[in-house]
Amino acid sequence: GQNIDQPTEMTATEGAIVQINCTYQTSGFNGLFWYQQHAGEAPTFLSYNVLDGLEEKGRFSSFLSRSKGYSYLLLKELQMKDSASYLCAVGNQAGTALIFGKGTTLSVSS
Amino acid sequence: DTGVSQDPRHKITKRGQNVTFRCDPISEHNRLYWYRQTLGQGPEFLTYFQNEAQLEKSRLLSDRFSAERPKGSFSTLEIQRTEQGDSAMYLCASRADTGRTNTGELFFGEGSRLTVL
Numbered sequence: 001g002q003n004i005d006q007p008t009e010m011t012a013t014e015g016a017i018v019q020i021n022c023t024y025q026t027s028g029f030n031g032l033f034w035y036q037q038h039a040g041e042a043p044t045f046l047s048y049n050v051l052d053g054l055e056e057k058g059r060f061s062s063f064l065s066r067s068k069g070y071s072y073l074l075l076k077e078l079q080m081k082d083s084a085s086y087l088c089a090v091g092n093q094a095g096t097a098l099i100f101g102k103g104t105t106l107s108v109s110s
Numbered sequence: 111d112t113g114v115s116q117d118p119r120h121k122i123t124k125r126g127q128n129v130t131f132r133c134d135p136i137s138e139h140n141r142l143y144w145y146r147q148t149l150g151q152g153p154e155f156l157t158y159f160q161n162e163a164q165l166e167k168s169r170l171l172s173d174r175f176s177a178e179r180p181k182g183s184f185s186t187l188e189i190q191r192t193e194q195g196d197s198a199m200y201l202c203a204s205r206a207d208t209g210r211t212n213t214g215e216l217f218f219g220e221g222s223r224l225t226v227l
Contacts, residue, residue, distance in 0.1 A: 033215075041220065042114075042201065042218035042219060042220050042221060043153065043201075043216075043218050044218070045215045045216065045217075048214075048215065087152050087153070089152070092155075094166070096158055096165065096166055097143060097155045097158050097166060098155070098216060099155060100145075100152030100153045100154070100155075101152050102150070102151050102152045103150075103151070103152045
C-alpha cells in the first residue's frame with residue numbers, strides 16, 4: 001500500500017520562501033509529483049522527480065530523497081496568487097496511476 | 111483541443127437516482143483516469159483506461175460505479191442508486207502514453223461536482 005503525509009495548512013507572507021514537506025511510504029516507486037490546486041479549480045502539474053536531488057523551475061523547486069521517502073516543494077518570492085493547495089503524489093507500484101496526498105493549503109498574506 | 115473537458119460541471123440529484131458524467135480527454139492522449147475529490151482531501155484514484163481497455167480499478171469503486179470508454183476517446187462514469195456519501199467532485203485526467211512505466215504528467219479537467227440530497 002501507499003501512505004503520503006504532508007502538513008494540512010501553512011501560512012506565509014508575500015516575498016517570503018516556504019517549504020512544503022512530503023513523506024511517503026510505498027511498495028513501489030514510480031516518481032514523485034507536485035500539483036497546485038486553486039480553490040474550485042483542477043489540479044495543475046508543477047514538478048516531477050524520479051531521481052534524488054533538486055529540480056528547479058523558476059520560483060518553484062522540488063527535492064527528492066528516495067532513501068528517506070521524502071520530498072519538499074520550495075516556493076520562493078511568494079505572491080498572493082500562490083495561495084492554493086499543494087498536492088504531493090507518487091506513482092503507484094504498477095506505474096499506471098498517481099496516488100495523491102491530502103494536500104497542504106498555503107495561505108499567502110500581504 | 112484546449113484541454114480535458116467534463117460535463118456536466120454540476121449535478122444535484124436525489125438519493126437513489128442514477129447519474130452519468132462525461133469526460134473528453136485531450137485528443138492525442140490514450141490514457142484516461144477518473145478521480146474523486148472531497149473537500150479538504152486530495153484526489154482519490156478510481157479507475158484508469160488505456161485506449162478502450164479499463165486496466166485498473168480502485169477498491170473504492172463499488173459495484174454501483176461503472177466507467178466506460180467505448181471507442182478509446184471520451185469516457186463516461188455512471189453512478190447507480192446514488193448515496194449521500196457519493197457527493198464529491200469527480201475529476202477526469204488524461205495523459206499521453208510515453209512508452210515508459212512512469213505515470214507522467216496528468217492533465218485534469220475542471221471536474222463534475224455531484225451533490226446527492
